[in-house]
Amino acid sequence: MTTDISGNSELLEKIFHEPNRLSIISVLCAAGREMSFNEIKEACNLTDGNLSRHLKALEESGVITISKKFVDSKPRTTVMISVSGLERFNEYLTALGEILAKAKKAIKPEKTHAPAMHARTARA
Numbered sequence: 001m002t003t004d005i006s007g008n009s010e011l012l013e014k015i016f017h018e019p020n021r022l023s024i025i026s027v028l029c030a031a032g033r034e035m036s037f038n039e040i041k042e043a044c045n046l047t048d049g050n051l052s053r054h055l056k057a058l059e060e061s062g063v064i065t066i067s068k069k070f071v072d073s074k075p076r077t078t079v080m081i082s083v084s085g086l087e088r089f090n091e092y093l094t095a096l097g098e099i100l101a102k103a104k105k106a107i108k109p110e111k112t113h114a115p116a117m118h119a120r121t122a123r124a
Helices: 019-031 037-044 048-060 083-106 115-123
Strands: 064-071 074-081
Touching (some): 019 037, 019 048, 019 083, 048 064
Antiparallel strands (some): 064 074
């Protein structure tokens, strides 16, 4: 009997599945407000170039909005998750959760121990 673990894989949008973008969106969701470029950079431990590239991809897909303005004669870039971006991310998380739950359920307790470990233990 085979278990279909991939069930909702079509809902796993590639835009979110990249680790750095997943981190960026998670940080924005947790903040619940717009965040500055530097806040996101620090929270996600990314370089300026990496963050810029990922923000551009997220903005082009409609997941976030980016606002650039001057505050006290200094440029300030802020980022906010869009309503549709939040909905899409929620769908992504739900689908990912279901896939992971199926995978976890499919793992039998005896499969969680590597056979080589038992062989080494037996010799000791």
